[in-house]
Amino acid sequence: MSLPEPTRFTVNGTAHSVPAEPDTPLLYVLRNDLDLKGAKFGCGLGQCGACTVLLDGHAVNACDTPLWAVAGKQVTTVEGLAAGGTMSRLQQAFLDEQAVQCGYCISGMLMSATALLERTPDPTLDQIKEAMDRNLCRCGTQARILRAIQRAAGQGASA
Secondary structure, X not given: OOOOOOEEEXXXXXXXXXXXXXXXXXXXXXXXXXXXXXXXXXXXXXXXXXXXXXXXXXXXXXXXXXXXXXXXXXXXXXHHOOEOOEOOHHHHHHHHOOOOOOOOOHHHHHHHHXXXXXXXXXXXXXXXXXXXXXXXXXXXXXXXXXXXXXXXXXXXXXX
């Protein structure tokens, strides 16, 4: 049995060629082949958002994105948000607002919020809520998360 044809794509600015079955979930490749552990396995059904990454700038669930769908594309994980060891403005806002409790959902939250702020730099509270709707947090820090996103957008928090 031979290895499948490698899939070529870029993760956090680094080109990769991964010999895996085309229908392998991107999450498995990120965690097992590329040793990027930021995206978490939550539900495995694309419903909780713990595995959210950016695919060409759009938030997607890595657990239900097949490897073939990322061929030739740019993937950004939470590990790719910090530039030169400096947290992004959004990461700093999450820290400042103490928006992290257990931390399991936070990488997905950060990625969904990053996608929102890249396409809508000054979102309304309703736009923030809509963008974050597919990311679940069981610890109850949603109000802090909303405030952190508003802070990163340069807004006074009203959440």
